Amino acid sequence: MRTNFRIAAATTTTLVAALALTACGGGDGSGDTKAGDRSAASSVATPAADDAQAPSANDSAGSTAGDSKASGSGTGTGTGTGTGSSGSGSGKHAAAPAKTDSKPAKKPSSGGGVVDTPCTGANVKLTATPVTRPINHILLTVTNTGKTLCNAYNAPSISFSKDAQSPIQIDRDTIPQAVVTLSPGASAYAMVRTLGEDDGSKAYDADHVTVYFHGRSGNESTGPSAYAALAKHVAVVDSQARATYWQSDLSTIDSW
Numbered sequence: 001m002r003t004n005f006r007i008a009a010a011t012t013t014t015l016v017a018a019l020a021l022t023a024c025g026g027g028d029g030s031g032d033t034k035a036g037d038r039s040a041a042s043s044v045a046t047p048a049a050d051d052a053q054a055p056s057a058n059d060s061a062g063s064t065a066g067d068s069k070a071s072g073s074g075t076g077t078g079t080g081t082g083t084g085s086s087g088s089g090s091g092k093h094a095a096a097p098a099k100t101d102s103k104p105a106k107k108p109s110s111g112g113g114v115v116d117t118p119c120t121g122a123n124v125k126l127t128a129t130p131v132t133r134p135i136n137h138i139l140l141t142v143t144n145t146g147k148t149l150c151n152a153y154n155a156p157s158i159s160f161s162k163d164a165q166s167p168i169q170i171d172r173d174t175i176p177q178a179v180v181t182l183s184p185g186a187s188a189y190a191m192v193r194t195l196g197e198d199d200g201s202k203a204y205d206a207d208h209v210t211v212y213f214h215g216r217s218g219n220e221s222t223g224p225s226a227y228a229a230l231a232k233h234v235a236v237v238d239s240q241a242r243a244t245y246w247q248s249d250l251s252t253i254d255s256w
Contacts, residue, residue: 115149115150115151115181116151116216117148117149117150117151118150118151118152118153118213118214118215118216118222118223119142119144119150119151119152119153119182119188119213120150120213120222120223120224120225120226121211121213121223121224121225121226121227122146122223122224123144123145123146123148123150124142124143124144124145124146124150124182124226125142125143125145125226126140126141126142126209126211126226126227126228127140127141127143127228128140128141128208128209128228128229128230129141129231130230130231130232130234134193134255134256136193136194136195136234136235137191137192137193137194137256138191138192138194138209138230138234139189139190139191139192139250140156140158140189140190140191140192140209140211140228140243141187141188141189142182142187142188142211142226142246143182143185143186143187144182144183144184144185144186144187145184146184147184148184149181149182149183149184150181150182151179151180151181151182151216152179152180152181152182152188152213152246153179153213153214153215153216153218153246154214154218154245154246155170155174155190155214155243155244155245155246156190156192156211156212156213156243156246157211157212157213157214157221158192158209158210158211158212158241158243159209159210159212160194160204160206160208160209160210160234160236160238160241161204161206161236164238166238166239167238168192168238168241168242168243169241169242169243170242170243170244170245171242171243171244171245171256174244174245174247174252174253174256175245176245176246176247176248176252180246180247180248186248188246188247188248189246189247189248189249189250189253190243190244190245190246190247190253191243191244191253191254191256192209192241192242192243192244193240193241193242193243194206194234194235194236194237194240194241195235195236195237195240195241196237196240196241196242197240199237199239199240201237201238201239201240202237203235203236203237204235204236204237205233205234205235205236206230206233206234206235206236207229207230207233208227208228208229208230209227209228209230210225210226210227211225211226211227211228212225213225213226244256
């Protein structure tokens with residue numbers, strides 16, 4: 001009877017010892033597994049540093065992976081946090097380059113030079129028309145028949161006869177504000193008074209008028225003259241005759 005008790009006690013002791021070993025071995029396996037998880041987490045986080053140097057084409061996916069790794073690593077290492085930041089940074093678009101003014105500078109006009117070609121008989125047509133009001137007046141018109149601009153400088157030098165008694169005077173009150181420049185087809189005007197106050201001089205009949213042109217200085221004649229026939233004879237006294245400067249607007253002298 002006592003022998004059977006000892007055998008039972010020994011068997012119980014052996015069974016308890018086996019259970020203890022089993023419990024201890026299970027604890028070590030669980031501990032190894034947790035350590036392995038930490039090692040695995042570290043091994044996953046480590047390659048992310050390479051990803052920061054060569055980001056994948058899908059930047060948004062890299063950013064998500066970086067954030068996930070950062071939270072999985074916890075506070076165990078700084079690798080997870082660095083990887084998350086790199087992944088997020090690679091997902092941003094590069095700033096657009098600043099716009100620059102690529103428009104070329106405008107070139108100066110090729111026709112901006114000063115016109116210095118005088119209007120003469122070579123590039124204008126002259127007409128002479130007696131007017132009824134005011135009486136004893138003739139309207140002179142020169143029209144640019146050339147292909148370039150010309151300037152009607154100063155006033156016309158007028159002759160009604162080869163035997164002119166004296167030069168025809170110019171009314172200086174009619175000086176224009178600027179030189180009259182004629183484009184092709186444009187006209188300039190001057191008015192001529194053929195008679196004035198009686199000074200005892202004898203009038204003569206004229207059936208044409210000859211006009212001489214001036215250059216820039218206004219003192220010399222330049223180029224060929226222009227000739228125009230009159231529609232009717234007019235009485236002329238050279239000492240009483242007067243003329244205006246060339247005008248671009250006829251209305252400035254139509255009642256002169």
